[in-house]
Amino acid sequence: MTNIEKNIAAVRQRIQLSCHKAGRNSDGVTLLAVSKTVPPDAIKAAIAAGQRDFGENYIAEGVEKIAALAEEAAQYGLQWHCIGPVQSNKTRLVAQHFDWVHTVDRLKIAQRLNEQRPADAKRLQVCIQVNIDGSRSKSGIAPDEVLALAQEIAKLPRLQLRGIMAIPDLLAHTTPNDVENTINNSATQSIYTPARTIFKHLNALNFGLDTLSIGMSADLEPAIQAGSTMVRVGSAIFGSRS
Ligand SMILES: *Cc1c(COP(=O)(O)O)cnc(C)c1O
Numbered sequence: 001m002t003n004i005e006k007n008i009a010a011v012r013q014r015i016q017l018s019c020h021k022a023g024r025n026s027d028g029v030t031l032l033a034v035s036k037t038v039p040p041d042a043i044k045a046a047i048a049a050g051q052r053d054f055g056e057n058y059i060a061e062g063v064e065k066i067a068a069l070a071e072e073a074a075q076y077g078l079q080w081h082c083i084g085p086v087q088s089n090k091t092r093l094v095a096q097h098f099d100w101v102h103t104v105d106r107l108k109i110a111q112r113l114n115e116q117r118p119a120d121a122k123r124l125q126v127c128i129q130v131n132i133d134g135s136r137s138k139s140g141i142a143p144d145e146v147l148a149l150a151q152e153i154a155k156l157p158r159l160q161l162r163g164i165m166a167i168p169d170l171l172a173h174t175t176p177n178d179v180e181n182t183i184n185n186s187a188t189q190s191i192y193t194p195a196r197t198i199f200k201h202l203n204a205l206n207f208g209l210d211t212l213s214i215g216m217s218a219d220l221e222p223a224i225q226a227g228s229t230m231v232r233v234g235s236a237i238f239g240s241r242s
Pocket of ligand 1: 216232
């Protein structure tokens with residue numbers, strides 16, 4: 001087995017164990033492999049290990065890899081997720097090349113994505129990024145503005161609203177060495193409470209969301225405990241980036 005295969009197996013085991021502890025079925029958690037800065041050959045190794053969902057932060061870099069792996073995408077039904085910030089001048093690339101975008105936090109961006117999504121493509125799958133840290137982090141919409149944005153996105157025919165995404169500021173820069181310190185940490189779990197509350201609130205209003213995109217390499221256990229349905233894991237699969 002390559003390291004990547006071993007790492008994916010280990011991450012899947014962590015997901016399974018966390019689901020078991022949380023009394024959840026592990027089918028309810030999708031592993032999104034974050035392949036930013038990773039070359040196409042490493043992504044191919046992950047595909048060989050059965051991985052199908054990949055996340056990219058930098059749009060130009062992501063588009064290059066999506067093109068390089070077009071055959072694999074068709075053969076294996078790969079899903080490409082944009083998980084980085086989307087500026088207005090990048091919406092066309094996202095609408096044309098990605099399957100998902102997790103980082104919509106403004107109506108203007110959603111409207112552009114809707115207009116620019118090609119007619120022959122499936123609807124673009126969308127999560128609203130929520131700022132759960134107050135003023136500390138720069139991206140994401142404030143929790144009390146999510147409902148209004150969700151109502152507007154639900155009207156856009158080329159987009160499909162799937163859920164809520166959050167990146168806790170404190171965990172945005174952790175390294176694999178921090179993993180032991182952060183897993184199973186109930187303080188980490190409570191960081192995600194606002195994201196879960198919004199997710200449940202929208203579903204009580206019949207938005208029919210199925211995606212709560214929370215949890216990364218260092219904190220997927222508490223995120224699953226907090227209700228994550230999609231964990232975004234980079235370094236624990238592909239190794240340290242720096
Ligand atoms: C890089 C990144 C991840 C993955 O982080 P790791 O700690 O490497 O697992 C997840 N989500 C977002 C938004 C990222 O930018």
